[in-house]
Amino acid sequence: MRVLLATNEYPPYVYGGAGVHVEYLSRELAKLTPVEVRSFHDQIYDDGQLHVRGIKVDTTHFAGCPQSFVSPLRALSTCLAFVGQGIGDELEGSLELIHCHTWYTHFSGILAKILYDIPMVITVHSLEPLRPWKREQLGHGYDLARWIEKTALETADAIIAVSKSTREDILRLFDVDPSKVVIIPNGIDTEEYKPVHAPHVLTQLGVDPDRPYVLFVGRITRQKGLYYLLQAIPHIDPNLQVVLCAGDADTLAMQREIEEIVRELQAQRPGIVWIPKMLARQDTIALYSHATVFCCPSIYEPFGIINLEAMACNTPVVGSAVGGIREVVVDGETGLLVDPHLSPEPPHDPVSPARFERGLADAINRVANDPELWKRMCEAGRRRVEERYSWRSIARQTFDLYLKLREKYPADHQ
Numbered sequence: 001m002r003v004l005l006a007t008n009e010y011p012p013y014v015y016g017g018a019g020v021h022v023e024y025l026s027r028e029l030a031k032l033t034p035v036e037v038r039s040f041h042d043q044i045y046d047d048g049q050l051h052v053r054g055i056k057v058d059t060t061h062f063a064g065c066p067q068s069f070v071s072p073l074r075a076l077s078t079c080l081a082f083v084g085q086g087i088g089d090e091l092e093g094s095l096e097l098i099h100c101h102t103w104y105t106h107f108s109g110i111l112a113k114i115l116y117d118i119p120m121v122i123t124v125h126s127l128e129p130l131r132p133w134k135r136e137q138l139g140h141g142y143d144l145a146r147w148i149e150k151t152a153l154e155t156a157d158a159i160i161a162v163s164k165s166t167r168e169d170i171l172r173l174f175d176v177d178p179s180k181v182v183i184i185p186n187g188i189d190t191e192e193y194k195p196v197h198a199p200h201v202l203t204q205l206g207v208d209p210d211r212p213y214v215l216f217v218g219r220i221t222r223q224k225g226l227y228y229l230l231q232a233i234p235h236i237d238p239n240l241q242v243v244l245c246a247g248d249a250d251t252l253a254m255q256r257e258i259e260e261i262v263r264e265l266q267a268q269r270p271g272i273v274w275i276p277k278m279l280a281r282q283d284t285i286a287l288y289s290h291a292t293v294f295c296c297p298s299i300y301e302p303f304g305i306i307n308l309e310a311m312a313c314n315t316p317v318v319g320s321a322v323g324g325i326r327e328v329v330v331d332g333e334t335g336l337l338v339d340p341h342l343s344p345e346p347p348h349d350p351v352s353p354a355r356f357e358r359g360l361a362d363a364i365n366r367v368a369n370d371p372e373l374w375k376r377m378c379e380a381g382r383r384r385v386e387e388r389y390s391w392r393s394i395a396r397q398t399f400d401l402y403l404k405l406r407e408k409y410p411a412d413h414q
Contacts, residue, residue, distance in 0.1 A: 001406055002034040002401055003005040004112070006105035007084055008075070013053060015248050015278055016219060018102050018125040021162075021186050026050055028395030033402075036095060038082045040074075045265050055081045068139035076148075079108035087116045096409075097121065097402055103128060103145050106152035114255060119157040119405040123184075124166055126223075126302050132346040133222040137250040145228035150174060157405050159353050160184045160398070162303040163324030169302075177398040184398060185327075186305045187391035193285060193312035194217065195382075201286035205243075206273050213241035213271070214364050215291035215315070217284060217306055218298075220249035220258055225297035228340075228350070228357050230261050232297075233272065235361030238370055241271035245287060246276050287315035292368045299340055299348060308389055311335075311381030316374060320356075334381040336363040364406040 005026055009019025022037065029035045030050035043054035055075045062070045071344040082105070087095045099121040100109040109120040128134065128146045129182070135142040147191035153159060153174045159181045160168035167181050199209035205212060214236065218224040226246055233242055266272045279287070288294065294310035296319035303324035307317050311328075317335035319325045322342065338359040340350040348358040367374055 001038070001096045001402060002094065003085065003119070003402060004087070005101065006079075006108045007037060007101045008040045008099060008104040010037055010041065010043060011056070011067050013039070013041045017186065017303065019233075020305055021123070021125065022101050024187060024189060024391045025395055025398065026052075028391045029399060032395065032399045033394060034094065038080050038085075038108075053085075055085070056080060066156050068137065069141045072138060072144045073142035073339045075104040076107055079105060079111065082108040083111040083115065087112060087118065091353045093206055096406060100121065101125060101150065103152070103266065106148050108154060110152055113155065113157075117409075119156045119409060120152070120155070120399065121160065121405070122152060122156045123160040123162065124153075124170060124302065125162060127166070127169055127173060127302070128196040130300055130348065132168060132225055132348070134250075156180065157408075158182065158401055162186050163327050165323045165326065166302040178347055182189050182251040182401060184323075184401075185389060186303045186308065187389045188305070188308040188312050188385055189391060190312055192281075193288075193309050195289045195314045196285035196286055196390045197289070199290070201283050203291055205275055205283070207285070207287075208271070209290060211241050211271065212244045212292035212368060213273070213290075214293045214295050214318075214368070215243045215245070215287055215310075216295050216297075217245045217287070217305070218296075220246050220254055222250070222347070223298060223300045225299045226258065226339075228262075228299075228353060229295055229297045229360060230258070230265065231353065232357040232361040234268070235358055237365045238269055238367060240292065240364070241273060243273045243275070243287065243291070245275045245279060245284065247276050253272060271300075281303060284309075285313060291315045292374070293318055293364050295360065295364060296320065296325060298322060299342060304328055308385055313383050315380040316367050316377035316381060318360060320365060330380070330384065332379055334384055336367060337364050
């Protein structure tokens with residue numbers, strides 16, 4: 001069978017876990033069946049059974065609307081183009097299934113299901129009702145995103161949740177048949193993500209390779225909890241450098257807020273390094289490999305693929321006890337988990353930010369200052385990743401789901 005993966009992100013334009021997921025999933029799926037990827041950019045790429053076609057929409061058409069509307073309107077326009085290009089082309093015949101990733105592409109799945117009568121699969125990387133702070137970025141465009149997501153999830157033929165907690169959230173928030181929701185986690189390429197010795201990369205980035213450091217990697221968005229890590233810094237062992245690989249802010253105001261906090265902290269203590277951009281993958285792997293501790297202070301994280309990346313590079317994780325992080329990081333074995341005690345009401349912030357911040361600092365200090373514990377966690381993390389999160393296995397599970405769905409459709413789709 002031939003499948004279509006619809007995605008916002010695809011290399012070289014990847015800024016989050018969903019983009020990483022589609023990149024590796026598409027490679028492995030293409031070993032099992034012909035795969036076409038349609039993305040929001042300008043890629044044209046063919047490699048065996050993998051075909052990538054980017055579509056870049058002209059956003060000047062939206063010059064008359066509020067800036068916050070541009071992103072959702074661009075998403076809808078790109079989805080129209082995805083389906084307008086047809087579900088059959090000159091490459092290898094008609095597509096038999098569409099698999100959508102993130103709400104940005106869900107509208108293309110809805111249209112393809114209706115117009116071409118093919119099954120729609122959705123992988124849930126996050127859920128909009130649990131990200132109320134996105135309204136700051138999208139305005140009423142956030143309501144449009146929620147409507148698209150709800151419509152798509154409630155009409156999908158199958159939904160893939162990346163963690164047990166994500167599946168529970170889907171069933172709690174949407175009118176979905178539980179039998180349609182399966183759990184298939186994210187994965188990791190352990191041949192690519194493995195410990196490296198590259199002190200020159202650290203030096204180029206302004207990090208002292210001879211001093212230990214705690215590392216953060218992620219976007220500047222409320223979801224990732226960077227603010228709480230910044231507030232924890234005064235309580236972190238001053239012998240530890242703090243390396244913040246953080247860029248792609250949701251809003252300009254958020255970017256300026258983080259800049260100001262970092263400047264104030266840098267004036268108070270040495271060893272705070274901010275890398276305000278997303279790095280090449282090999283440079284990020286070098287940062288993971290040399291880090292003493294990786295910190296993931298997210299307040300919402302359906303899976304947290306960055307934790308797999310750190311563990312694969314022999315680095316213990318201190319993370320929030322939320323969402324999929326609780327399933328990836330084994331508390332006391334591959335890292336330490338800190339309960340943020342989130343409010344049950346939107347925007348789901350920690351009830352006591354100071355307690356959460358101090359908890360992060362205490363956990364970081366404990367791992368960094370206990371050599372035996374640190375070594376055990378390094379080894380256990382790498383071992384867990386190797387044993388549980390193979391992309392080959394994840395692609396096979398995904399393909400098996402496709403085959404089951406195809407059996408339910410008429411013969412002229414086979």
